Amino acid sequence: MKKILVCSLLCLSTLTVMAQEVEQTPLEKTQAETERLSSLVDDLSKLKISGYIQSDLQIGQEDASLKVGAGKAATENTFTRFGIRRGRVKFAYSDLNLGVVKGSAVVQLDITEKGVGFKDAYFTVTDPWAGWTTFKAGIFDRPFGYEISYSSSSRETPERSTGCVTLFPDERDLGAMFTIQAPKGHALNPLKFETGLFAGNGIKQETDNRKDWISHLSYKKTYDNVQWGLGTSLYLGGTYQGSAKVYEMSGKDFVAVNNAKIGDYSTRCYYGVDGQFLLSSAAGLTTLRAEMVTGDQPGGLGDSKSPNSSSLPTADTYRRNFMSYNVYLIQDLGQTKHSLVAKYDSYDPNTKLSGDEVGLGGSGKGDVAKHNIGFGYLYRMNSNFRLMAYYDMAFNEKSKNLTGYNSDLKDNIFTLRLQYKF
Amino acid sequence: MKKIILAIALICSIAQGATAQRIKGSDTVLPLAQKEAEAFNKKSGNVTVTGGGSGVGIAALLAGTTDIASASRKMKFDEKLKFQQAGKSPVEKIIAYDALAVVVNPGNKISQLTRQQLEDIFTGKITNWKQVGGADLAIVAYSRETSSGTYEFFKEHVLKNKNYKKNILSMPATGAIIQSVSQTKGAIGYVGLAYLEGDVKAIKVSYDGKTFVAPSVATAKNKTYPVVRPLFFYYDKKNAAKITPFINFIGSAQGQKIVDQVGYISNK
Numbered sequence: 001m002k003k004i005l006v007c008s009l010l011c012l013s014t015l016t017v018m019a020q021e022v023e024q025t026p027l028e029k030t031q032a033e034t035e036r037l038s039s040l041v042d043d044l045s046k047l048k049i050s051g052y053i054q055s056d057l058q059i060g061q062e063d064a065s066l067k068v069g070a071g072k073a074a075t076e077n078t079f080t081r082f083g084i085r086r087g088r089v090k091f092a093y094s095d096l097n098l099g100v101v102k103g104s105a106v107v108q109l110d111i112t113e114k115g116v117g118f119k120d121a122y123f124t125v126t127d128p129w130a131g132w133t134t135f136k137a138g139i140f141d142r143p144f145g146y147e148i149s150y151s152s153s154s155r156e157t158p159e160r161s162t163g164c165v166t167l168f169p170d171e172r173d174l175g176a177m178f179t180i181q182a183p184k185g186h187a188l189n190p191l192k193f194e195t196g197l198f199a200g201n202g203i204k205q206e207t208d209n210r211k212d213w214i215s216h217l218s219y220k221k222t223y224d225n226v227q228w229g230l231g232t233s234l235y236l237g238g239t240y241q242g243s244a245k246v247y248e249m250s251g252k253d254f255v256a257v258n259n260a261k262i263g264d265y266s267t268r269c270y271y272g273v274d275g276q277f278l279l280s281s282a283a284g285l286t287t288l289r290a291e292m293v294t295g296d297q298p299g300g301l302g303d304s305k306s307p308n309s310s311s312l313p314t315a316d317t318y319r320r321n322f323m324s325y326n327v328y329l330i331q332d333l334g335q336t337k338h339s340l341v342a343k344y345d346s347y348d349p350n351t352k353l354s355g356d357e358v359g360l361g362g363s364g365k366g367d368v369a370k371h372n373i374g375f376g377y378l379y380r381m382n383s384n385f386r387l388m389a390y391y392d393m394a395f396n397e398k399s400k401n402l403t404g405y406n407s408d409l410k411d412n413i414f415t416l417r418l419q420y421k422f
Numbered sequence: 423m424k425k426i427i428l429a430i431a432l433i434c435s436i437a438q439g440a441t442a443q444r445i446k447g448s449d450t451v452l453p454l455a456q457k458e459a460e461a462f463n464k465k466s467g468n469v470t471v472t473g474g475g476s477g478v479g480i481a482a483l484l485a486g487t488t489d490i491a492s493a494s495r496k497m498k499f500d501e502k503l504k505f506q507q508a509g510k511s512p513v514e515k516i517i518a519y520d521a522l523a524v525v526v527n528p529g530n531k532i533s534q535l536t537r538q539q540l541e542d543i544f545t546g547k548i549t550n551w552k553q554v555g556g557a558d559l560a561i562v563a564y565s566r567e568t569s570s571g572t573y574e575f576f577k578e579h580v581l582k583n584k585n586y587k588k589n590i591l592s593m594p595a596t597g598a599i600i601q602s603v604s605q606t607k608g609a610i611g612y613v614g615l616a617y618l619e620g621d622v623k624a625i626k627v628s629y630d631g632k633t634f635v636a637p638s639v640a641t642a643k644n645k646t647y648p649v650v651r652p653l654f655f656y657y658d659k660k661n662a663a664k665i666t667p668f669i670n671f672i673g674s675a676q677g678q679k680i681v682d683q684v685g686y687i688s689n690k
Contacts, residue, residue: 154507185568185577185585222499280499285506335659337509380509383484 051089051108052153052421057082061410064394067159084112085417086152088119102126106140119172119203131183136196137176139203142168143194143216144233145291146274147326156287156330156378158390158415161345162370163293163324167270169308173198174206175214192218200237200268202308210265212237218274225280233272238265239298239306242313249352253361254318266298266317268306284332284339292325297349302365304349318366320350330378341376341390348397359402368405369397388417442468443668447479447492448571449595450520450614451653454684455492461680462671469668473595476571483656484508489665491656494520494571494614511659517672519687521615521642522576522649525600525622527607532556534626534634537648540580543610546587551608564599564611565590572596575651576612615639616685642687653686 024032058066062077069081087110094104108120122138141149147164148171159165177196182188195215199206218231246260272293279286297304300315304322307313326345333339348369350358358367376390394411445455452473459469471492474482479491480501497512505512524540526532532551535543542548544563552558565586566573577583593599599611604621611622615637618624626634629648641647655672657665671677678688 187583187585224496224499227499278499278503280502285503332506335511337511380507383486383508383510386509 046094048092048094049089050092050422051087052419053087054085054152054417054419055083056085056158057416059414061412063409063411064413065411066413083114085158087111088153090120102128102131117203119170132180134179134181135176136179139172139174140177141171142173142175142198142214142235143177143179143196144168144214144235144270145216145272145293146218146229146231146276146289147291153419153421156328156339156341156388157343157374157376158388158392158417161291161324161326161343161347162372163322163326163345163347166303166305166347166349167293167297167322167324169306170202172203173200173212173214174203175199175211177214190220190222192216192220198237200239200307202306204308204310207307207310207312208240208265210238210240212268220276227276227278229274229276231272231274233270233274233293235268235270235272235295237268239268239317240312241266241298241317243316245316246319247316247362248319249321249350251361252353252357254363257319260317266319267296268298270295270297282334284334284336285330286332287328287330289328290326292323294321294323294351296320297322299349299366304366320367321352323348323351337380339378339380341374341378343374343376344372346371355397356399356401358397358399358405364402365405368399368402371395384420384422386419386421388415388419390415390417442470443490443665444488445469445471445479445490445492445655446474446482446488447490448476448494448653449473449566450494450572450616451492451517453616454518454653454681454686457680457684458668458672458677461676462668465671467668467671475567475569476574477569480656483512483658484510489657489661490668493654493656494651495574496652496654497656512656513659513662515655515657515669516652516689517655517669518653518678518681518689519642519650520653521637521639521647521687522572522580522612522651523615523618523624523637524610524612524627524649525603525618525624526610527603527605528621528623529607530556530559530623532625533623534628536631537580537627537629538631540627541582541584544576544581544586544590545584546589559608562606562609563587563590564602564609565592566596566599566612567592567594572612572614576649579651580612580649614686615642618685639682639685639687650687 056068058068059078059080060066066081068083068085072079088108089111090106090108092104092106103123103125105123106120110117110119120140122136122140124134124136127133147160148168175196175198177194179194181192197211198214200212201207213236216231216233218229220229241260241262241264244260244262246257246266247254248257270293274291277288296319298317298319299305301318304320324347329342331340350367353363353367372392372394374390374392376388379387392413396405396409398407399405455471459471462469476493476495479488479493480497482488483491484504532554535554539548539554543561548554549561550558551561593602596613596617599613600617600622603609603611624637626636627649628634635641635647637647642650655669681688
């Protein structure tokens, strides 16, 4: 029996060898090679690599804090630094051929002379039935307002507004989110609703039990030469209290909150509205964007920044009501590659104090309002290169009762940026 | 000697490359662009023409892989933004007009429909020809692909921006619609006037529910046929010097005569 089995197997293998020896015609070979290459191209096209590098030359007045290079030396007054502000590489993998579930994954790195960090790491899954709902999880932009998700490579100014940077450090957070939007062509497609739960600690690891809820509802309408959009946002969360000393405003003074405990949470709650208007005309593209955010922000005595730390805070907590807004105006110079830019942004961390009241009643540096007016010029050389020159004039609230803020700080910044996008 | 020949060949190829013009985009514009290019090339040009759809042509212009994007719809706002971001200034030229004909199988006794009926058919409200006075036969609706300018124009102007029905049969080219409609009894589709032929039947259309007009060059020119659209060429402003001779040729008496011959509506 064994012999018969061995003989049969031998015969079969011989047949296989004979079958393999049949020569393919040149046409068959070409067809096979084309199929192989086509399959390879299909696989490769699922992965997209993009990014941009922003090399900056910044000149700062003596009190300025530049985004590139080291801080000012004691011997310097006005100081100049050169550096890579952002060096982004994005890997996006999209599996469009699954047929059942459409998924994608994105990883973005930031590579500069200061080191390598990651910016995004998330995946998305779109429901295969109606295509209305997309689930996203990982580290990605918070769904709040418009400025956060507007890419730095497209933005017409070197940095986001002060309020945005203070309330949403690194723009991103760790969380999971649903986006509900009708497919393209559907009457409801202009409406978009994003909602999710986030760690509330920026791109750092999560350090507490509490999750923050962030939502953004937006509407965008496009005509032949006009596009406009409106949005409203909500942030409902809390900030870990690192000590039992928690203060809140009573009249013009900070007073200690009774029964405050370490490990409790102070309310972190923002309300926002945003609007965009774009007009294409013979004068070129005109872009007007505005955003306003107000609410409750817990912070420290010296600043009102949101949490973005790898460990739990240990500092005292100061609860404040804040107000932040910004306006961008960008005007192309006709049908050319040149644009002029103007921006105004304001961030008042404590709306209950102003002027000389800051510095009294337990308040400090963290209560000083800031306003920035900036003017810039953009030259879009081609689809890769863009040149930006921008002068930012920073104004701070003055108070004779706060050391260092008796007058306006000298912290204006000039930025010359050359960007290469790929 | 070899070096001289190579140098001459190189110079010739560069010179040819400098004058060569690539047109890519709308399948509706394709037959017209081909005829115009043939006539132009006989004189001095080196124009090559390919289709793919209006969206494909505009994307190719943005990517710099074509010199002219042909389109049967206007450039969208989001596309304009992409050009602006890339530091490019697209120039728009209307080269001709086209009447969009609604076609059915020649065996179908229906010969006219209102815009509302067309909307209901293509959005899926009307599913049988007997609902519009025809035979008891299921309607098989054909559409172009989403990248097609014709798809978007028909949706915007005939369907009043309502969505096509879910199970609509999307065809990659106008020729495929003609073929499918000619072979399917209950079929209905839409094509550019220049594609009309005996294998399909063009029906009369009414926007007011009273006056039904058949698509033709004459009814399009006298503006009685309601489904008429401009056809466009887009090019980057920086290439204007290179493109202008061909654009001027299309605008000339000879070029516009070709427009009429191909079955489109001339500018003049």
